[in-house]
Amino acid sequence: MSAYYESDRAVSEYLLFHYGKPDEVLPFAQGPVGGLDYPSRCVTEFADDIGLSSEMRALDLGCAVGRSSFELARWCGEVVGIDYSDRFVQCAKRLRDEGWLRYRYRDHGEIMEEGEARIDPAIDRNRVVFEQGDAMFLREGLGTFDVVLMANLIDRLVDPRKCLGALPDLIRPGGFVILTSPYTWLTEHTPEDLWLGGRVFDDGAYTTSRALDDVMGQAFEKRKRIEMPFLIREHRRKYQWSVAEGTLWQLRRVTES
Numbered sequence: 001m002s003a004y005y006e007s008d009r010a011v012s013e014y015l016l017f018h019y020g021k022p023d024e025v026l027p028f029a030q031g032p033v034g035g036l037d038y039p040s041r042c043v044t045e046f047a048d049d050i051g052l053s054s055e056m057r058a059l060d061l062g063c064a065v066g067r068s069s070f071e072l073a074r075w076c077g078e079v080v081g082i083d084y085s086d087r088f089v090q091c092a093k094r095l096r097d098e099g100w101l102r103y104r105y106r107d108h109g110e111i112m113e114e115g116e117a118r119i120d121p122a123i124d125r126n127r128v129v130f131e132q133g134d135a136m137f138l139r140e141g142l143g144t145f146d147v148v149l150m151a152n153l154i155d156r157l158v159d160p161r162k163c164l165g166a167l168p169d170l171i172r173p174g175g176f177v178i179l180t181s182p183y184t185w186l187t188e189h190t191p192e193d194l195w196l197g198g199r200v201f202d203d204g205a206y207t208t209s210r211a212l213d214d215v216m217g218q219a220f221e222k223r224k225r226i227e228m229p230f231l232i233r234e235h236r237r238k239y240q241w242s243v244a245e246g247t248l249w250q251l252r253r254v255t256e257s
């Protein structure tokens with residue numbers, strides 16, 4: 001597991017990515033289009049397709065500092081956010097308990113700016129719990145869910161197939177998985193033979209979209225596919241602009257014969 005997600009740099013970049021105001025994330029008039037507010041869009045882009053409601057229970061796997069979990073709680077009566085990074089989970093828990101958190105983000109070099117993460121008071125924070133955990137080895141007793149969100153997680157897992165293979169037992173019949181990822185496969189996170197697509201074999205390229213159809217298609221119907229740009233600020237003059245593929249999957253109901 002990468003130590004990066006326990007670092008000061010990651011905590012700062014992810015608090016800004018999740019909670020920064022638009023002009024803090026991108027303090028220039030020019031810039032890539034449509035990359036802001038990604039952790040919120042990972043929920044809102046699919047809310048109507050799913051029919052999110054207060055009767056629903058949601059799981060945010062790889063929740064980082066928690067923004068998508070809070071967004072899910074606008075609708076869902078119960079949300080569980082799980083992340084491997086202890087430091088990310090500490091931030092998310094503090095935001096849950098206190099509603100706000102002061103942090104510093106990079107201008108450039110060692111020059112830092114002050115930011116404040118705030119949860120919208122319209123969100124009932126009591127609906128959300130956060131815990132540290134491993135998406136590939138989820139603890140017993142988590143129960144089942146109507147919605148599982150996996151935002152930018154699969155290409156950070158050692159064994160993404162193992163995690164996806166456990167989903168049908170986690171999800172209630174007819175329930176949903178929201179899966180978003182830019183499919184940035186790196187051997188520092190995932191050994192090459194465990195990449196989910198992104199490989200070239202003798203018979204040609206095997207894309208991650210195809211691999212997901214093969215793996216998820218065994219138990220789920222694909223309901224939606226969209227392009228989802230996102231912008232992560234490293235410092236005032238350096239950014240990562242990526243385009244995730246967002247897909248929505250619905251667990252097939254087992255029909256009696």
Ligand SMILES: C[S@@+](CC[C@H](N)C(=O)[O-])C[C@H]1O[C@@H](n2cnc3c(N)ncnc32)[C@H](O)[C@@H]1O
Nearest residue numbers: 005062063064083084085133134135151152156
């Ligand atoms: C690229 S970040 C995405 C975070 C968040 N979902 C978002 O979209 O901003 C990947 C996240 O997955 C977490 N992570 C990596 N491996 C994990 C694992 N095995 N179980 C749970 N979380 C993991 C990292 O700590 C990090 O928060």
